[in-house]
Amino acid sequence: MYLPVAALAFAIWLYLLLGRGGYWRFGLPKAVVEPAALPPVVAVVPARNEAAVVGRAVASLLDQDYPAPLHVVLVDDHSDDGTAAAARAAAAGSRRPGGLTVCRAPVLPPGWAGKVWAMRTGLEAAAETVPDAAYVLFTDADIDHPPGGLRQLAARSEAERLDLNSLMVRLHCETVAERATMPAFVYFFRMLYPFRWVNDPGHAVAAAAGGVMLVRREAVDRIGGLTTIRSELIDDCALAAAIKAGGHRIRLELAEEARSLRGYGGAGNVWRMIARSAYTQLRYSPLLLAGVALAMTLVFIVPPVVTVAAEGPARWMAAAAWTLMVASYLPALKYHGRSPLWAPALPLVAAFYLGATLDSARRHRMGRGGEWKGRMRTTDPVR
Structure with missing residues (x-):
């Protein structure tokens, strides 16, 4: 039996x-040689009721050791907890005090997932604010970026001609429930989307981690913008699949230092x-x-x-x-x-x-x- x-x-x-x-192999990416010049980047940060963490996230972006122009567009998605004010206060004390633009997401239209609509709003604002940005960094309002994180991310994208370069950040792992479940979350995700297959242009598997996604602007234009994934709740993997179609290069790795500030607390x-x-x-x-x-x-x-x-x-x-x-x-x-x-x-x-x-x-x-x-x-x- x-x-x-x-x-x-x-x-x-x-x-x-x-x-x-x-x-099941949890190796970290090796550093790449930085090119002579790195391109301008605009970061788009959708935020809905993130006052508790958005200040640290915004500051970690504006304090990046990045040698090219960098601007942050925060999309306040109808928050009622002072998210925008917390972001502005953090920007004022950063090394790029003028590097933040805050815009408010319009009313969510039928057929759109809330985060994707906020991402599209930020993308439109970014086109006006930083029209020459070669890359868009889609990142969440609860991510703490290490000072050299964007520099390495952009260097790898340039060296390997990546259309999407994503990092799965270290998750909050403090409470008993988090210690029991968060490592398994990443483990199950990797079982479903083996990173080696994701990174192989000839393999159909595509995935990304929404916390950190550096996307080439022309790749977004090529797929028709974010309208293509407008209804997707799992927007990161949907975006990766749309970009990878046709053999275009994407990459997904584990982050060494970037981490999530969001704590889930109990089970x-x-x-x-x-x-x-x-x-x-x-x-x-x-x-x-x-x-x-x-x-x-x-x-x-x-x-x-x-x-x-x-x-x-x-x-x-x-x-x-x-x-x-x-x-x-x-x-x-x-x-x-x-x-x-x-x-x-x-x-x-x-x-x-x-x-x-x-x-x-x-x-x-x-x-x-x-x-x-x-x-x-x-x-x-x-x-």
Whole structure:
């Protein structure tokens, strides 16, 4: 009874470690040689009720050790907590006190996801403010950028002729719930989108991390602007797919120093963060949801259960699968500065993520899919 599922789980784990693009290897990008001159950059920062963190984020941008013109456009997306004032105060005390433009997002039109609409508003303002900018840095209002971060990002984009260069920043990992779930978030993302495949122009897999995306202006123009992804909740991966189409170069790496300032606190907030977009990732398909539930159960939950419940070959096969699972998770824990003792608990974390994914489908059926910061998307996705 147990042996077939244990053997299948073990076979899957062999494939994941040997054939899934080395997703479990958490290496950091090597520095590149900086060109003689770097191009002008404009940063677009969508912000909705981010007063607690936006000042530090804006200051980290304006304090960049960047030798070319750099301007920041912050889009105040109908905040009611003083987000714009906090951003202006931070800019005034930065090394580029005149380097910030604040604009207010127009009313969200039907068919647009809120963040994408704010990004488009910022892009239009950037075209007027910095018309000669070769790159647009789309970044979130809760990201703390290291002083040399943009310099290295732009240098790599120039050296490798990248149309999109993205970094997955280090996530906030302080509370017990964050320590248990945030390394797994990055681990699961990399399993879904192996970075090696993302960075291969000949591979169909495309992804980006919305916290840091340096995009070539002409690449945005080539895809018809952000209207192409207007309804996407997972806007970063949608933008990456649109840009990569046709073999254009994109890159996604782990950040060494850039980090998120957003803390999720308890398990309930983490659950809601996952549930917001998990069913969107599955294209609102009940069949894909059932497939994911079956796959996660087989891959993550069966090994420890069978290890405890079975005897003989089935137990040893399941234990071997669990061992491979634990080994694959260790680099993610090391990257986040967490103890390796968290690794055997990955099946429990996977069950948590599966529960939140099922809840995401429930929320969608109740008309609450995509709810974020008190706002719903105005319509269903445009097909």
